[in-house]
Amino acid sequence: MPTGSERVVLLPGDGIGPDVAAEARLVLEALVPEVELDERLLGGAAIRATGSPLPQETVDTCLSAVAVLKGPVGDPEFDAADVRPEQGLLGLRAALDTYANLRPAMLGDVDVLIVRELVGGLYFGARGTREDGTVFDTCEYHPRQVERIVRRGFRLAESRRGLLTSVDKANVLETSRLWRRIVDELAPEFPNVRVEHMLVDNAAMQLATTPQQFDVIVTENMFGDILSDLAAAMTGGLGLAPSASLGDSGPGIFEPVHGSAPDIAGRGIANPAGMLRSTALMLEHGLGRPAEAAALEAAVEIALVNTPTPDLGGRATTSDASDAVVASLERA
Numbered sequence: 001m002p003t004g005s006e007r008v009v010l011l012p013g014d015g016i017g018p019d020v021a022a023e024a025r026l027v028l029e030a031l032v033p034e035v036e037l038d039e040r041l042l043g044g045a046a047i048r049a050t051g052s053p054l055p056q057e058t059v060d061t062c063l064s065a066v067a068v069l070k071g072p073v074g075d076p077e078f079d080a081a082d083v084r085p086e087q088g089l090l091g092l093r094a095a096l097d098t099y100a101n102l103r104p105a106m107l108g109d110v111d112v113l114i115v116r117e118l119v120g121g122l123y124f125g126a127r128g129t130r131e132d133g134t135v136f137d138t139c140e141y142h143p144r145q146v147e148r149i150v151r152r153g154f155r156l157a158e159s160r161r162g163l164l165t166s167v168d169k170a171n172v173l174e175t176s177r178l179w180r181r182i183v184d185e186l187a188p189e190f191p192n193v194r195v196e197h198m199l200v201d202n203a204a205m206q207l208a209t210t211p212q213q214f215d216v217i218v219t220e221n222m223f224g225d226i227l228s229d230l231a232a233a234m235t236g237g238l239g240l241a242p243s244a245s246l247g248d249s250g251p252g253i254f255e256p257v258h259g260s261a262p263d264i265a266g267r268g269i270a271n272p273a274g275m276l277r278s279t280a281l282m283l284e285h286g287l288g289r290p291a292e293a294a295a296l297e298a299a300v301e302i303a304l305v306n307t308p309t310p311d312l313g314g315r316a317t318t319s320d321a322s323d324a325v326v327a328s329l330e331r332a
C-alpha cells in the first residue's frame with residue numbers, strides 16, 4: 001500500500017470530466033510518476049454504480065489521501081431527480097471541510113484571486129417546502145465560519161498586493177452585515193492590507209469593466225460561485241479557470257471552475273486547461289512541489305497559444321492540447 005503522502009484521489013466526474021481527468025493523469029504520470037493516482041466515483045457516475053453521489057468509500061479514500069483532484073460533476077439526466085450528482089460534491093467539500101475556495105483569474109494586467117467561502121451560506125442552510133407549497137432555502141453563517149475565511153483572505157492579500165475587497169449585499173442581508181462587521185474587526189490585525197467593501201451587484205459590474213482594480217476578493221459561497229465564472233470569462237474563458245479548495249489541515253480538493261459541459265460532452269473537444277491548471281495548484285498546495293507546478297503552468301501557457309481548442313477559436317482536440325503540454329514538459 002502506498003502511504004497517504006504519496007496518494008492522490010482522482011475523481012473523474014461526469015460529462016467532459018473523464019476526458020479532462022484522463023489528460024491530467026497523463027500529465028501527472030509524466031511529471032511525478034512516483035505519485036499514485038487512486039481513481040474513485042463521485043457524482044452521476046457514482047449514482048449509476050452505487051445509488052449514492054458520494055459513496056462512503058470515496059469519502060474515506062479522500063480523507064486518507066494527500067490531495068483530491070476532481071473533474072466536474074453534473075448530468076442533465078439527474079436534474080429533476082431527488083438524488084443528484086451535485087449533492088455528492090457538496091458532501092465531499094463538507095466532509096473535508098475545505099472552506100477556502102481559491103479561484104485565481106489572470107490575463108495581461110488582470111490578476112485577481114477570488115476567495116470564496118465554500119461550506120456555508122445558502123448551499124448548506126435549512127431548506128424545504130411548507131404545507132402551503134412555499135419552497136425555501138436559507139442563507140446562514142456563524143461568526144466563526146465568516147472569521148476563518150475572512151482571515152484567509154487577509155493573509156492572501158498580505159502576501160500579494162495588499163488590497164482586500166470584501167463583497168457582500170449588506171444593504172439587504174443580515175448575513176452580509178455580519179460579514180462586513182467581521183471584516184472591519186479583523187482589519188487592524190492586518191495593517192499592511194487596505195480593505196474595501198463592495199456590494200455584489202456593483203462588484204459584478206466592476207469585474208466586467210475594470211478587473212485590473214482587484215487583488216483579492218473575499219466573499220460568501222453563492223456570490224463567489226457567480227463572480228468566479230465572470231472572472232473566468234474576463235480572463236480567457238471558463239475552460240481555462242482552475243481552483244483550489246483548502247481547509248486548515250487535511251487534503252485539499254483541486255478542480256476546474258467549469259462544469260460537466262453537457263453540450264460538448266463526448267466530442268473530445270473540451271479544453272483541458274482548467275483541469276491542468278488545477279493540477280498545477282495541487283502540485284503546489286497539495287503536494288508541496290512548486291517547481292513541478294511552475295513547469296506545468298508554463299507548459300499550459302504554451303499549449304494555449306500553439307494548440308487552442310474550439311472554445312478559444314482553434315481546432316485542437318482535448319488530447320491534442322494535453323499532448324502539447326506533455327511534449328513541452330518533456331522538452332523543458
Ligand code: NAD
Pocket residue numbers: 016071072073074075076086089238239240255256257258259260261262263264269270271272273274311
Ligand atoms: P458548464 O461550466 O458545464 O458549461 C458552460 C459553458 O461553458 C458550456 O457552453 C460549455 O460547453 C462551456 N465549457 C465549460 N467547460 C469547458 C471546457 N473545459 N472546454 C470548453 N468549453 C467548456 O456549466 P453548465 O452548463 O451550467 O452546467 C453543466 C453541469 O455542470 C450542471 O450539472 C452543473 O451542476 C455542473 N457543474 C459542476 C461543477 C463542478 O463539478 N465543480 C461546476 C459547474 C457546473
Ligand code: IPM
Pocket residue numbers: 073074086089090225257
Ligand atoms: C462550482 C459549481 C458548484 C457550486 C455546483 C456544481 C454545486 O458551480 O464549483 O462552481 O456551485 O459550487
Ligand code: MN
Pocket residue numbers: 225226229257
Ligand atoms: Mn460554479
